[in-house]
Amino acid sequence: MRGFLITVLTAGLISPTAAIADTYEALCNENDCQITIDESGLRGPLGFISKEKITQWYTGGDEYNLALGAAGGAAGGTVGLAAGTAACFTGVLCPVALAAGVFGGGKVGAKLGKGKNYFFTVMGQKDDGSNIIQSFRFLNKKTAKKLQKELIQLTSLQMGQVKVIEM
Incomplete structure (x- = not known):
């Protein structure tokens, strides 16, 4: 019995602890794709x-995330500007609406663009x-x-x- 336990313990110590075998859902060129590693x-x-x-x-x-953040900020600012301009046509506080739209849209877009x-x-x-x-x-x-x-x-x-x- 003692020899059997020694054999089992030795085999456990020298064999690999974890096998690699996973499929990951990823993004490849902005499209969903699968990456399989085994x-x-x-x-x-x-x-x-x-x-x-x-x-x-x-x-x-970091430079990739920074670029996405800058692009997100620019897109958000553009959307904010459009929303502010639309608010101006209603005649209600036009300068405030434009400033809030550009700043708020840019900030939200940058945050989303930074993403993970x-x-x-x-x-x-x-x-x-x-x-x-x-x-x-x-x-x-x-x-x-x-x-x-x-x-x-x-x-x-x-x-x-x-x-x-x-x-």
Whole structure:
């Protein structure tokens, strides 16, 4: 009995603790898409990259979120201006309506634009040797963190680290 317990404990300690196998709902070029990651690699809308052929991955996007925030602010300000102009036609406090519309619309638009966008790029090679770059984003921070951990586990690469594939 003691030998059996030692064998089971040893097997448990040397075997992998968690298997990678998840499908994520993401956004690819503003369209819904699925990203699947498992022990063999990563599959996205552009195809499959085996784990041995993933050469680099990264996530981030403060500049991406900033751009979305600026675009959201501009769009919100434009909508606010239109609403303020419409209020002017009623003849009620035109300058106040315009100022409130532009400022309020810009502020709301910027807040919505900043959103929570977690941008990922995974680069590698397809089985035929052609290069592939999968780019996608998530709106949920937990989902992004989970995928980030799975990419580290799958590829043995830290974010931004490059693996050279020899042919």
